[in-house]
Amino acid sequence: MRILHLLASPFFSGPAENVALLALAQREAGHEVTVAVDRRRKDVPAEEPAVPRFRELGLLDEGGLELSVKSPPWNMWSDLRRLRARRVDVVHSHFSHDHLLARWGRPRGAVLVRSLHAPRSLRASMPAADAYTVPASSLLPRLREQGRTAEVLPALVDPRFHPAEDRSALRRELGLTGEPLVGMVSTFQPSRRHSVGVDAFALYRKQRPEARFVLVGDGGLLEATRRQVEERGLSEAVTFAGYQQGDAFVRWLRALDEVWLLGLGNDWSARAAAQARACGVRVVAVEEGALPDLADARVATPTPEAVVTAALSGQRAPVAHPTNERIAGDMLALYERARRSR
Structure with a gap:
């Protein structure tokens, strides 16, 4: 099967990693898979660029698509013509720009699948597709009630995410103390x-005075969070690890006892939770x-008191998260169902 993923983003963040892992698993299952990304926006200083990562993985599509929301109309028209001329069996679009392009530039005979990565993309005005995916089971009924073929596309997890062989040694290497x-x-x-x-951590420390808080990441509210930590008198108990990626991110995650995920961004598949569990x-x-x-x-309810109650509960849930191979197989089956129903 020849599969083309469309991802109109210059960043290797949000859904991009999930798309890469899905494409890799589909390729390992014996299919021809490439990923087209935004080739117009090259200056992305705040985040990791997508082009080098997809090229390194051998997945970068070189079919000439600019695939950018910043493209002028004549370049979008060129993308339509280039896409329509492609010989592929499946076009799997991941953002609204991709979906619109694929709706009007679908190659002859190709199945069109649209992945919705956040609820804001689920709206009546979205173009038609042969099948859809959503990041969470709670979103399925809205599509199925409309008679649309849809399945959940869960978070895929890179094999690098596994428990540390010696967590104590890892913490010493990272300069982390406390428990x-x-x-x-x-x-x-x-x-x-x-x-x-x-x-919540300020309240938590009243019960667990030896606890330490590690904040991994960067962003617009970083300095405001630093000030809040100082105002709560928590500076000695909080580590700001900064933005981490690749193997470095895996090491910081492995060092933790637990992670608090108190909200999602532009990818509702909750990839960080799947990575943590792994x-x-x-x-x-x-x-x-x-x-x-x-x-x-x-x-x-996202209140400090509710977070502390959950953290102190000690609850452990037996979650059997599907493997990347299983997820890729489910998506291939979805493509086939969509092809038969056309």
Whole structure:
């Protein structure tokens, strides 16, 4: 099967890693798979660029698509013509720009699948497709009620995410002390609720005075969070690890006892929760997106008190998260069902 993923983003963040892992698993299953990304926006200083990563993985599509929301109309028209001339069996689009392009530039005979990565993309005005995926089971009924073929596309996990062989040694290498070691691993933006996390940790330390808080990431609210930590008198108990990626991110995540996931950004598959569980890290999470299916302890209302109650509960949930191979197989089956129903 010849599969072309469309990802109109210059960043290797948000859904991009999930798309890469899905494409790799599909390729390992014996299919011809490439990923087209935004080739227009080259200056991305704040985040990791997508082009080098997809090229390194051998997945980067070289079919000439610019695939950018910043493209002028004549370049978009060129993309339509180039896409329509392609010989592929499946076009799997991941953003609204991709979907619109694929709707009108679909190659002859190709199946069109649209992945919705956040609920805001699920709207009546979205173009038609042969099948859809959503990041969480709670979003399926809205599509199925409309008679659309749809399945959940869960978070895929890189094989690098597994428990540390010697967590104590790893913590010494990272300069971390204290127990339990609690972390938040996300961009500092309002939806991630770092302010709730800091206030919750202040309450948590009253019960667990030796606890330490590790905040991994960067973003617009980083300095405001630093000030909040200082105001709560927590500076000696909080580590700001900065933005981490690749193997470095895996090491910081493995070092934790538990992670607090208090909100989602532009990818509701809750990939960080799946990664944490793969590393043997306990997950305390709010009830958003796919987080309820991956959490050990759920936070019904995102308040400091509710976070502390969940963290102190000690609950552990037996979650059997599907393998990347299983997820890729399910997507291939979805493509086939969509082809038969056309």
